[in-house]
Amino acid sequence: MIKIKNLTKIFTLGDNTLIAVNNLSFLVPSGQFLAITGISGSGKSTLLYQLSLLDRPNRGTISIDNINTSKLTSGERISYRLKNLGYIFQDYAILPTLTAKENVMLPLLMQGVKENIAQEKAKEALLKVDLQDRLDHLPSQLSGGQQQRVSIARAIVHNPKILFADEPTANLDTESSETILKIFLNLHKQGQTIIMATHELDYAKLAERNIELRDGIIIRDTLKKSKNH
């Protein structure tokens, strides 16, 4: 369960002040697939950065399973992200000098998992995203969709509590986007908590819950009644 209370993020540029996230409070139960939508500049990415502990809010608190993350030091936040959170970036963000398998192994190695075990787990994660035949390919040898699937495998390989995805389909064609969404829905079925920021309403509709932002404020919070997709 994620508990967000009075979350505020303000950017200051010279004399100008921009309230990107404005005093938001809401709960995200475990296992929920939440889509955060809104037009460009509505604050969805900023909200995602605060929730995934990549950035610190100016005010308010984020508690994950009763841990107040605002009190964590920088080092503790990195460690917390490593163990409990998975992150999928808009532009895949997989390391160019590592193969698909090595990219996925990295968070496991950082957790102290032995290399041979990390290899096996990475293979399993890549199997989940249907990339078992691209294990030793470098990012430059993969299509955009395949790279994003490597990114998903890397984000889920350590069984994170929450999976964050920032515009995961923004750079992909329709076919690849649908593949990615199918993977998310599958993970959601298995009980994975997913928080996805997207401006594509068709994909947002597939999520269990939909929060729409405008100027950093929630203007709509829609919850589907059933989980049948």
Add this chain to the structure above:
Amino acid sequence: MKIRTSFNKLKRDITVGKFLAVRELKRNNPWSTALIIFVMSLTFFNMVLMGGILIGLADGMMSSFKTYYSSDILIKPASQNVSISQSSMLESLIKSLPSYQALSKRYTVAAILINEDKVKIKDTEIGQRVSGTLVGINPIEEDVVTGLSTQIITGEFLNDYDTEAIVIGKGLLAEYSKGSSTESRLEGVVVGSRLRLTIGNNNTEVSVKGIIDTGNSTVDNRIFILESTMRALTNNQSLNVNEIAILLNQDSNNKQAKEYIVDNFPYNTDIVVETAEETLPKAILDMKKTFSMLGNIVGVISLVVGAITIFIVIFVNAITRRKYIGIMKGIGISARAIEISYVIQSLFYALSGILFSSFIVIWFLAPWFDLHPLKFPVTEGKLAVTTSGLILRGLILTITALISGYIPAKMVTKQNTLDAILGR
């Protein structure tokens, strides 16, 4: 418990750092890797070669002095004396030294050599006469102590029957010392040339049996002749000699031997006993000090250049991968693991450069300099490179590379994670 946790974290960071560094190096452009290693090799070359050549030059002077002139100990008359008093008694004492191996007694006197065959070109006599130190020796004794016969470049060394022959140092001959000095030298002298040897009012005709080149200016400006010939020529009835060079057993202590002679010779105030090191002119010692300093200065400059090279390489690499560094931190990779990966890369560049250039120095350059020493007017210069010197310089370069790799990596990893990811 806390120490154990920190140790485990460090171990984990090293594992991840190594994992990243190995793959980065493996998949880098091989040409750029080769270029960086080449630059590191040049840096190490500069650190080793310049100092090595300069110190080798001073070592060459010192070594040639000992080998061809003073041997392990040289005994000369004290300044108030012309020759060594009680030379025979002293010789017996020297032979009682536990570390004694051989000695050579030398009679020295100033002499003039004149080439009367020289066709006059000008009215001056430049090229026709030269003055030098005439040294009367027992050729067998001298050869055992200084091995001068091995340094004959043309002709032969003296033997016991060469009563009218001399061996002349190349420093006195114009053909062998071109451009090295403006002093007059004999021209047109070859093996077999007949020269007039003048000592004071006495003179005789001698033939050149050999020309010697030791690389040491003191020896190369001498004229060697049989002691019997010289004594006859100078009407010297005394057995008191002017120099005694003593060769000791290998690894024996020169200072102890010197003390033994001084303590046991009753006329010790009439002689000067010097170890090979003490025989060296102060100028050579000063030169060695200066050359060492110059070598160190060149080494430090090379080190700075090497450090800047590594810094730039790692900094450019880290800056261009700033986004990926942000992403790594974003997915939970510690900054320390990332820094370690860059440090490992810089260590790889430095160690590869060090190994490559050490290989070249040890297997090619040092043997090459041994065969083709640098020719200088006063001596020959070889490459003075010791294993300990190589290790020390390698260690310094490695530590420099480590620091130069760490600083830029730290600069980039300490940036805000989100700013790095978003390129802000």
